[in-house]
Amino acid sequence: MKKPKLEDIAIKIGVSKTLVSLVLNGHGDKNGIKKETQEKVIALCKKLNYKPNQMARNLRLGKTNTIGLIVADISNTFYAKMARGIEDYCNKFGYNLIICSSDEKDAKEASIIKMLKEKQVDGLIISSTLVDNTEILALKNENYPFVLVDRYFPEIPDTNFVVIDNYLGAYNAVSHLTEIGHQHIAMLSILPFHITSVRDRNKGYTDALLNAGIKIDHYLLCQIPFENIEIGVELEIKKILSYKHKVTAILAVNQNIAIATVKALAKLNVKIPDEISLISFDDLPFFEIMNPSITAVDQPLDTICNNAVEILMNEINHKGNGIEKVQLVLPTKLIIRNSCKTL
Amino acid sequence: MKKPKLEDIAIKIGVSKTLVSLVLNGHGDKNGIKKETQEKVIALCKKLNYKPNQMARNLRLGKTNTIGLIVADISNTFYAKMARGIEDYCNKFGYNLIICSSDEKDAKEASIIKMLKEKQVDGLIISSTLVDNTEILALKNENYPFVLVDRYFPEIPDTNFVVIDNYLGAYNAVSHLTEIGHQHIAMLSILPFHITSVRDRNKGYTDALLNAGIKIDHYLLCQIPFENIEIGVELEIKKILSYKHKVTAILAVNQNIAIATVKALAKLNVKIPDEISLISFDDLPFFEIMNPSITAVDQPLDTICNNAVEILMNEINHKGNGIEKVQLVLPTKLIIRNSCKTL
């Protein structure tokens, strides 16, 4: 017994496939199909377990009910949680998620965008790593529905984005450190630094220092290449520990750097917080249970996800037609734990 | 300028769309299309940036080049890493991944399977939570390509699966504990316990105890409901700590339980490993950097992923036609760190 199609149902009942289609899509009454006929159709479909062929539907309707999510790496907890939030919220609207990891590689991300477009996903949610914004501009020019999350392009006006206030997040974290007496604070940042989130966090770091009347020492803003975090962090930490002024606190630019920092400090047998204080930008369940627990900047992930999906759905439903672009900058929260020592 | 379609190309060059399609699919030579004509077609397609409409292709070819992955929760590190491995390996074959989280809920998983089938994904990779195997049986009967990972159904013969040797993993972990002198070992396990991985780990635990000549105390095999791990673990730990025989070691059935255990022990101010030893089934990067670092059973995730995809691709290419089912049970590795004390 093959999978039944519309025609099979139609023939069995002795009506046209138009009628069957109308009934199944709830347009029966509107088109004056007799109640009795409608019931017959529905009963037979149930009996034969008829399911419309989505490929055919997609083709006809020009819609896949699928959206694409592009992140640096889905195995990273931050993006995994984001993916889950987006998945759940998309499902509510009857959409599914195709998830792709760009590995922070320009070329890979560009090719993923192309691929997803070819695959005719109805929209994209992108945490972009691109320096070269050609692909994003292309999306914009084609009116392809998309929302940027986590990172945006200041130089491209009128695009939807949902990001956090990275600047203020870092600013507040560093201010917390200066308030409890720290003067020599290093920032373990990351390359590529063109990514807005990184750039803004770096700026928040320096501005908070300036505001506290501390001279900026560029030697203390360390940039660790994405591909080689573990080794990079260890190297930088060794460097700053042997620096002329004793560094007493570190702000890690994201969870991966924070993890690598904890690891490196343990290896070098430097105690947190007694010998050095640490704040992580990004919170993790682990940070709460570690010994010591780690002070962290928490991102409102659910809010990010829900808003991103909401905006995208709106775009899709209006086919990007002249609806206003939404640009959200959400606040972060500093969760103070036991990794920072008052001097 | 609209998106060009096959016909547009054909008309511009003055040939049929058949010809264009043949050339683009590399069947030009085979069908005796002049080199010159072929070049013209390819040049124009490049110039107009022609991309075939995948929905149309899908419909005609009956293929979506998409596979579905069902896990309990994509935000869980274990599944996130698994998803990444599968994503990468699928890409190699030109496939994309739709990822869905079942939350260990029977009904949700069943409806996801149905939905993905309707969506006409070419195959499924499932870490199933189902007690009721109806849906899996249905897949099997329809010859729908699928591979079970992480968990399988012993009662359904002739299905592909890739799992780890949960029994031996737990057996070895507990044996390690008995070898270093532990006698009173608790297992923090989980509900639903019908899941093969859980059941096998539980069995490994009891058998290792028996083998070491230790009497089984069912009181020490604790089953914590999936929905409420944190509170459940804390409760159970309080219980076993106040037990008549002093429990000196714990085996946590998975990473979530292990994390909750560390948290609860910290809260109760019970020191690892001095007061209690701990082994986690599932390793995590954190376990290496924590203080103390946590001894863990490591799963060969890459091997699981690659094999699962490989098997699925094979199924898809043979349309499930009488090819032999593959059943892989992979070995685990006990990584000994500092969370277990020799008595």
Next chain:
DNA sequence: TAAAATTGCTAAACCGATTTAGTTAATGTG
């Protein structure tokens, strides 16, 4: 030089739904 083979290409069917523009028969209206 007629038949066979080859070269180069195409018309039309097909995948399976949705939707537009009708049709037919029954009923209502003036």
Next chain:
DNA sequence: CACATTAACTAAATCGGTTTAGCAATTTTA
């Protein structure tokens, strides 16, 4: 009783590719 309206339904176009079956013109073979 002629005409308009309504109720109930449908034929055919459409989405945009792939594929089957085959045509016409040229070249080769016997």
